[in-house]
Amino acid sequence: MEKIRWGVLSTANIGRTQVIPAICRADNAEIIAIASRTDKVHAAALELEIPKAYESYEELLDDPEVDAVYIPLPNHLHKEWVIRSARKGKHILCEKPIALNRAESEEMIAVCREHGVKLMEAFMYQLHPQHARVKEIIASGEIGEIKLMKSSHSFYLQNRSTDIRMDAARGGGSIYDLGCYSIQAIRHITESEPVTVLAQGEMDPEKGVDLTDLVHMTMDSGVQALFDCSFDMTARNEYEVVGTAGSIKVPFAFRPDINGHIGTVVIQKGGVTREEKIEGDIYRLEIEHFSNAILTDSAPVITADSTSKNMRVIDACYESLKTGKKLVMQSDNQFIPV
Template sequence: MRKVRWGILSTAEIARTQVIPAIIQAENAEVAAISSSSGRGSETALEFGIPKLYNSYEELLNDPEIDAVYIPLPNHLHKHWVIEAAKKGKHVLCEKPAALNAEDATEMVNVCRENNVKFMEAFMYQFHPQHQRVKEIIASGKIGEVKLMRSSFSFLLEQKDGNIRMDKEKGGGSLYDIGSYCIHAIRFILDSEPEAVEVHGEMDSETGVDLSALCVLKLENGVKAIFDCSFDMAFRNEYEIIGTKGRISVPRAFRPDINGGEGIIIVQNDSVETIERIHGYLYLTEIEHFSNAILEDSPIMYTGESMIGNMRVIDACYQALIN
């Protein structure tokens, strides 16, 4: 079976702990090279048996034997390296947020199309099967007409000094880092775009970074949505859909991998409660999906238009926060 030959740009933690192991396990992919500017490349290459090591990202992109690259670099570097990779004919999986605004996202998508390469933002959570099941339950009418969706993603960032999440110039902030998941989930599950936003947030006085945000969205289909994200709250990663007859709760929405890949769907209808436990390996499924799209030249699940749409909402949230 032909495999997509992946190159990894940097030795970021998410690459070492999640994505590289997933590529190694994938039936249609292999890690062919890694590049690093931190000096940790040789250590990572040795740990995972990666055959090629480059000391610069440019060298890796110039390798004709690399089909696709994974980019887990700091947010402000995504645009440059996605465009450079596309110009070298490499397909690109880029960590979220893929860009810092919708204008940059549009440029990145256009460059990738011009160079006939596939480009996907790495919202890995969407590949867990629990979310398709939620959409099936909604479509069945079991909870009636959907009226409201709520989503939360938070954790306590105990060491803020020197943390890249607190660097405004490098794309730091709770909306970029974790609020983006909530926005994506609302658009993904409800299949509708926000047309108005209202935001209340807490800004760090020293860095100007948003520590937390509470956002209210009005969707084009008439449904309301609320989400909150924070670096100053206990860990939560959940969403809930409330209908006229019942509700669906998903308490492990964005990081089911922390619980061995188990997702939980709780459906309450009148006085009846049902619980479904659904397992899935989201990183592996993400890699196999994207690799298969490359091998068969088939559509990817998360399109460039949808990525731009997510960035438009983030732009609107930041604009509302500033005003």
């Protein structure tokens, strides 16, 4: 089987512990290079059994054998290195959130299109088959008409004095780090976009980043949506879809890998509960899906349009958080406070 040859920009923890091992597990991919800005990259390459180690990102991008790159750099560097990678003809899997705002994301998407390379935001959770099963149950009518979707994603953040997620200048904050998943899941599962957004939250007074957020959205389908995200709560990664006849709960929505790669879909209807277990290696599925998109010249399931729309909602959340106002979403990317 033909394989996509991957390079990774940085020795970030998520790359070393999750994505690079997933590339090694994938049937249609192989890892051939890793880059960092220090000589520590050589130890990382040795540990991970990666053939090539570069002490600069530019050197890796100049390697003609690299077909695609994975970018787990800090959020504020995504735009620069996606654009540089695209200009070198590399296909790109970029960590979420793909940018700091919608304008950045659209510039990145435009450059990728100009250079004929594929770009996918790394919402690995969506590749797990439990979500397709949720949509299948909804489409069957089993739980009736959907009225509400709720999503929660949190963990208690340690070492706040040094963690990059507490650095506002580098794209820190709970909505950027966690809320982006719930926004994407709500849009994906309900197949609709928000028409109003109201966000409330708690800010760290010294760091200037949001620690906890509660967001209400009215979707254009009429569904009401709520999500919370936090660096100040116990670990949760779940959503619930409530219909007129029943409900669906997904307790390991965003991180089924911490449950042995087993997703759980709990259907409640008429006082009866049914539980379905669904297996899926999310990081491997992500790598295999994007590698296949490159090999077959097909569109990734997480499209550029979806990525841009997700950033639009993130922009609205932060604007509402700043102003304290409910915002009405406009088609020209503007928000009207009400």
